[in-house]
Amino acid sequence: MGLAAGRLNARLPNSYELVRLSRAGMYYFVDESGNTGLHLFDPDQPLLYYGVLGARANLDVIAEPLLRALRRELGVNRIHSNELGVAKLTTIAGRIEQFSKKNDLRFSVFTVNKKDHAIISYFDQVFAAGLNDAVAWNHYWTPLRYPLLFKVAHLFDDDIAKAAWKARLEKNPARCATMLQNVHRQLLANINRLPDARSREIIDGAIRWADAHPDAISYGVGNYDTSLQISPNLVGFQPVLQGIGREATAMGQKVHRVTVDRQTEFNKAQAELADIYQKLRGHKSSLGPGMPEFNYSMLPEIPPEYKPGDESAGLELVDVTLWTAKRMREGKPVSSELESLFRRQARRGHTDEVSLAGLDERWRHLAYLPPSGPNNPVSPEIQAAIAEMERKRRAAVASLG
Secondary structure (H helix, E strand, O other), X not given: OHHHHHHHHHHHHHHHHHHHHHOOOEEEEEEEEOOOOOOOOOOOOOEEEEEEEEEOOOHHHHOHHHHHHHHHHHOOOOOOHHHHHXXXXXXXXXXXXXXXXXXOOEEEEEEEEHHHHHHHHHHHHHOOOOOOOOOOHHHHOOXXXXXXHHXXXXXXXXXXHHHHHHHHOOOOHHHHHHHHHHHHHHHHHOHHHOOOHHHHHHHXXXXXXXXXXXXXXXXXXXXXXXXXXXXXXXXHHHHHHHHHHHHHHHOOOOEEEEEEEOOOOOHHHHHHHHHHHHHOOOOEEEOOOOOOEEEHHHOOOOOOEEEOHHXXXXXXXXXXXXXXXXXXXXXXXXXXXXXXXXXXXXXXOOEEEEOHHHHHHHHHHHHHOOOOEOOEOOOHHHHHHHHHHHHHHHHHHHOOO
């Protein structure tokens, strides 16, 4: 009887915790890979990855017995995929997959192409209507911004992208202006890469206006904390929080906890972003006509918690799947067991990517929209507004002499 009672007592806490925590909502565990901070041009790490593992119960509680057994079997204090490698992870992949199936774990992955981020960051500062008078409102605050972005990106090579990012991180305004002017000389030297005169006219005027008004463009960062706000780590963390909110909302669940792997450099900036998002709850936003809208009410109500990876079973689990996903993306070998684990968790997750290719895929349909004409008329009011925006743009360029 004593032995039977001992076994019963050993099982009850885990069952009780699972039932209790399942009522509370969704738990998410967030890990990252490919982090090079503000250094965007490491050829071995072109992408920053965020992996997100969601569950209806707290994995730090319900997964700990499994993880404890697996650690003991592997002879490690923590399951760290990069140290264990394919062979050792393969021996435990099946049991993690079974656990994932039983508990409906959902894995999502978010990536940032670092070189593309440098170019997009340049575009969003220099070609922002409202900062640059030579960029018409409709060229930036409508879907027209994407064809314009792709054409500007076509003028860049790796060296120009590096120079633009270095200038973006410059704290001294005078030095930044000089560095940006050098970037612009190189971009204008490539302007004839663009086949149409209209694109050359718009981009040439915007670049020359930015050169003449560096204070209005304010291209550099004021301090180190500001530089973190434009890092790929923070840019990539935005779709992480948005994706968590969308998934939980679609499931009719509240987000009970978001646990993020603790690392010293970016956690403070991530927490500040989450705080801003919490204050925006109840609001909706749109960049402009035809642009995506976002409902901030879907975002998590609670701030992220930051834990070391060796203190969280959930972070250990997401580390395995993210490591596998990264290897698959890079074309590196993984075992069939690890691939099966990834597909089990990812089949109900989602992906998002900050990259020029990702934006092209999302907005490619613009190239096939019918032009205005008798069968697709534009109202006189809109025609007049567009004409006025073009007049102001031309006047700004003409003022340069």
